[in-house]
Amino acid sequence: MDERELARRSVAGFGEMIALLGRWGVGAGAVIRGPALVGARIDSAGPSPWFNAGVVPFGAAPAADNAALPFCVWSVERSVPGRVERPDLLMPAMGVQLDEPGLDLAAGEVVLGEPSLAVLGEINERAYADEGVFAPLVRPLRDERVRTHGVSEGGAFVCVAISLTLGDDVCIHYVATERAHRRRGHAGRLVRAVMAGARERGARTATLQASPDGLSVYERIGFRPVAELRAFVRPG
Numbered sequence: 001m002d003e004r005e006l007a008r009r010s011v012a013g014f015g016e017m018i019a020l021l022g023r024w025g026v027g028a029g030a031v032i033r034g035p036a037l038v039g040a041r042i043d044s045a046g047p048s049p050w051f052n053a054g055v056v057p058f059g060a061a062p063a064a065d066n067a068a069l070p071f072c073v074w075s076v077e078r079s080v081p082g083r084v085e086r087p088d089l090l091m092p093a094m095g096v097q098l099d100e101p102g103l104d105l106a107a108g109e110v111v112l113g114e115p116s117l118a119v120l121g122e123i124n125e126r127a128y129a130d131e132g133v134f135a136p137l138v139r140p141l142r143d144e145r146v147r148t149h150g151v152s153e154g155g156a157f158v159c160v161a162i163s164l165t166l167g168d169d170v171c172i173h174y175v176a177t178e179r180a181h182r183r184r185g186h187a188g189r190l191v192r193a194v195m196a197g198a199r200e201r202g203a204r205t206a207t208l209q210a211s212p213d214g215l216s217v218y219e220r221i222g223f224r225p226v227a228e229l230r231a232f233v234r235p236g
Contacts, residue, residue, distance in 0.1 A: 006095030007227035008058040010207035013171025015055030025137030036063035041070040083232035094223040098199040105196040115150040127176035159186035170198035172208040
């Protein structure tokens with residue numbers, strides 16, 4: 001599978017996840033789904049590039065800006081009509097084939113489980129200092145393609161993630177570790193476990209988008225950058 005297809009899958013997973021948060025956290029009217037943008041206008045999230053956002057599908061041309069669009073438009077293109085780029089938010093889209101030789105998905109000694117969406121939202125908010133935005137959007141989410149994953153210590157979850165299955169790709173989102181439990185390898189073990197489980201269920205690829213903190217973790221697992229997602233907001 002070439003890098004363009006991995007990029008298409010990563011970008012599609014990002015947009016679909018935002019659309020799901022809008023559908024379940026706000027209502028069907030918040031969802032944006034068209035040939036030029038997939039995501040959601042979530043005004044309660046304010047100027048959030050992660051939730052009040054849409055993603056231009058890979059290979060599509062960004063549409064001109066209009067008042068109905070969300071705060072942020074993500075695209076692999078270098079410009080979006082009527083928008084200005086936020087270079088500080090540049091984010092690699094990453095992917096990996098799950099049958100690649102040498103791909104090590106052994107999670108080691110780890111206690112895995114399925115945290116509730118409420119717990120997953122709370123841990124993400126604490127990890128990213130974004131209180132009151134993500135948890136109300138993710139708690140109501142109901143979609144058979146979505147699974148929650150977590151590593152626990154002492155009976156409590158300390159590292160969590162969501163996976164979204166689109167066709168034979170597993171898109172991994174919202175990986176977060178409690179601050180007191182970082183630098184212990186929890187995120188790497190959890191992502192490997194998510195990938196291994198998805199491969200057993202027939203997935204061919206895994207994709208995600210990396211924050212600066214997570215980039216080296218994902219590269220060690222085997223993910224490689226396949227595109228750059230750029231964030232575009234309205235001037236001023």
